Amino acid sequence: MNTPDVLNVGHDxxxxxxxxxxxxxxxxxxxxxTLEQIKYYxxxxxxxxxxxxxxxxxxxxxxxxGIATLTQTMEDGRRQMVGLLLPSDFVGRPGRQVAAYxxxxxxxxxxxxxxxKPFEEMMAKTPHVAQRLLEMTxxxxxAAREWxxxxxxxxxxxxxxxxxxxxARRDAHLKLKSAxxxxxxxxxxxxxxxxxxxGLTLETVSRQVSALxxxxxxxxxxxxxxxxxxFDRLLEETGDDSDGGLxx
Amino acid sequence: MNTPDVLNVGHDxxxxxxxxxxxxxxxxxxxxxTLEQIKYYxxxxxxxxxxxxxxxxxxxxxxxxGIATLTQTMEDGRRQMVGLLLPSDFVGRPGRQVAAYxxxxxxxxxxxxxxxKPFEEMMAKTPHVAQRLLEMTxxxxxAAREWxxxxxxxxxxxxxxxxxxxxARRDAHLKLKSAxxxxxxxxxxxxxxxxxxxGLTLETVSRQVSALxxxxxxxxxxxxxxxxxxFDRLLEETGDDSDGGLxx
DNA sequence: GACACGCTTTGACCTACATCAAACTGAAAG
DNA sequence: CTTTCAGTTTGATGTAGGTCAAAGCGTGTC
Numbered sequence: 180m181n182t183p184d185v186l187n188v189g190h191d192x193x194x195x196x197x198x199x200x201x202x203x204x205x206x207x208x209x210x211x212x213t214l215e216q217i218k219y220y221x222x223x224x225x226x227x228x229x230x231x232x233x234x235x236x237x238x239x240x241x242x243x244x245g246i247a248t249l250t251q252t253m254e255d256g257r258r259q260m261v262g263l264l265l266p267s268d269f270v271g272r273p274g275r276q277v278a279a280y281x282x283x284x285x286x287x288x289x290x291x292x293x294x295x296k297p298f299e300e301m302m303a304k305t306p307h308v309a310q311r312l313l314e315m316t317x318x319x320x321x322a323a324r325e326w327x328x329x330x331x332x333x334x335x336x337x338x339x340x341x342x343x344x345x346x347a348r349r350d351a352h353l354k355l356k357s358a359x360x361x362x363x364x365x366x367x368x369x370x371x372x373x374x375x376x377x378g379l380t381l382e383t384v385s386r387q388v389s390a391l392x393x394x395x396x397x398x399x400x401x402x403x404x405x406x407x408x409x410f411d412r413l414l415e416e417t418g419d420d421s422d423g424g425l426x427x
Numbered sequence: 428m429n430t431p432d433v434l435n436v437g438h439d440x441x442x443x444x445x446x447x448x449x450x451x452x453x454x455x456x457x458x459x460x461t462l463e464q465i466k467y468y469x470x471x472x473x474x475x476x477x478x479x480x481x482x483x484x485x486x487x488x489x490x491x492x493g494i495a496t497l498t499q500t501m502e503d504g505r506r507q508m509v510g511l512l513l514p515s516d517f518v519g520r521p522g523r524q525v526a527a528y529x530x531x532x533x534x535x536x537x538x539x540x541x542x543x544k545p546f547e548e549m550m551a552k553t554p555h556v557a558q559r560l561l562e563m564t565x566x567x568x569x570a571a572r573e574w575x576x577x578x579x580x581x582x583x584x585x586x587x588x589x590x591x592x593x594x595a596r597r598d599a600h601l602k603l604k605s606a607x608x609x610x611x612x613x614x615x616x617x618x619x620x621x622x623x624x625x626g627l628t629l630e631t632v633s634r635q636v637s638a639l640x641x642x643x644x645x646x647x648x649x650x651x652x653x654x655x656x657x658f659d660r661l662l663e664e665t666g667d668d669s670d671g672g673l674x675x
Numbered sequence: 676g677a678c679a680c681g682c683t684t685t686g687a688c689c690t691a692c693a694t695c696a697a698a699c700t701g702a703a704a705g
Numbered sequence: 706c707t708t709t710c711a712g713t714t715t716g717a718t719g720t721a722g723g724t725c726a727a728a729g730c731g732t733g734t735c
Contacts, residue, residue: 628693
């Protein structure tokens with residue numbers, strides 16, 4: 180096995196077309212050996228909670244397969260998703276003892292974990308890892324800020340379109356397919372989870388998904404399987420700038 | 428001068444009570460010398476735009492005095508603030524050529540800048556800096572996620588109370604005062620800027636500020652000067668958990 | 676086959692906040 | 706002292722999305 184999960188975290192290889200996933204010629208570097216020694220796997224079933232906010236968290240991890248969410252809950256039960264973790268995403272914060280969010284598996288989930296202590300020691304020694312982690316965290320921060328624009332200023336319809344576009348893009352990217360023609364993917368979230376992502380109610384999500392379907396922006400096969408016949412059309416519905424955020 | 432601005436970025440000294448601000452015994456470390464050589468200052472007047480989204484950005488910087496905001500704007504003019512930069516906060520992303528957000532001075536502003544190229548070279552050499560930057564970015568990510576909960580799920584009144592609490596805390600912290608008794612501070616934002624922060628309109632902000640004043644949660648002296656007679660009371664109005672997010 | 680259970684859709688109604696509009700306030704400019 | 710202007714407040718009205726309620730749908734179970 181080529182341990183792509185380990186590469187996600189430890190290594191940034193310019194030669195790899197898809198940085199977080201590909202196998203890389205420099206796999207023998209020291210930090211990878213170290214990571215290899217301290218890693219272990221955990222599996223969770225769909226719906227299982229990985230960690231509760233406030234729990235002691237003695238590991239960091241990266242998602243290998245499946246989807247997990249980070250959510251915050253208010254005392255009265257209002258919930259807001261604050262992170263959507265797809266394969267190759269990183270969970271956990273070096274330097275923090277206690278989880279700040281609920282982490283939940285929304286599909287069956289496999290994570291590649293590293294015990295926090297040795298991971299931090301390794302980080303202190305190998306600048307590679309800290310730099311890669313910084314880069315990944317900055318990407319997450321950008322995503323969070325786009326998400327803030329969505330939550331604060333977009334209409335319900337724009338929110339739905341944006342979420343579909345995000346998932347479609349991630350999905351297509353992970354499958355290495357180009358974005359020409361039909362884009363097909365399975366929604367990994369229930370209406371309620373979509374609502375928690377978007378700051379809406381599930382009823383509003385349902386209505387707006389139906390509306391996009393009625394207007395021919397998407398085609399629904401069953402409840403979960405989605406076909407996007409014209410990706411540009413979907414992007415128009417998001418309210419985002421047309422130049423599509425190609426910042427480097 | 429003890430160059431506290433430089434310390435913000437380059438150094439994490441456990442001995443300093445207030446980490447980002449204090450002067451530190453290890454100031455002679457190499458990276459500080461390097462930073463010292465490549466730094467320069469820029470001043471902006473209140474209202475001036477520091478960088479437009481999409482502009483080439485050849486420096487990174489930290490705020491020395493004053494307040495700046497990061498905002499995103501949609502084609503039709505809807506605006507959402509996505510970052511509020513107070514003294515000691517960091518702007519700019521190593522590795523990115525182009526600004527992703529509008530950066531605006533909301534008060535007179537002094538920034539301590541570092542040209543990007545030498546800063547990045549220095550980062551590659553001194554792990555200290557990358558690690559400090561990672562830590563700061565993770566803090567920002569947490570702040571962004573709390574902000575997402577605010578935007579997605581809080582009522583207008585809770586949003587206002589939360590913003591006041593955030594500013595009060597930052598302000599008190601920067602002044603090294605304890606949080607007992609009256610907390611007094613000047614609002615650094617106009618109603619419109621508050622609205623852009625909170626995903627509201629300025630009219631709603633005005634109404635809710637008046638309501639909090641009517642209910643005795645805050646005392647307004649003029650339009651900007653605010654007295655919080657009972658900080659716990661204000662916190663109750665935020666809708667947040669009472670244990671106040673003391674995550675380490 | 677019928678039942679139960681989780682998820683989704685649809686409808687009727689309601690309300691928090693947006694929108695539009697006008698008046699107020701205070702500081703700066705002449 | 707008057708004018709101007711940016712920022713703010715306040716009021717009247719509109720509406721997107723929330724709330725409550727009921728019905729539909731697919732899958733697994735007895």
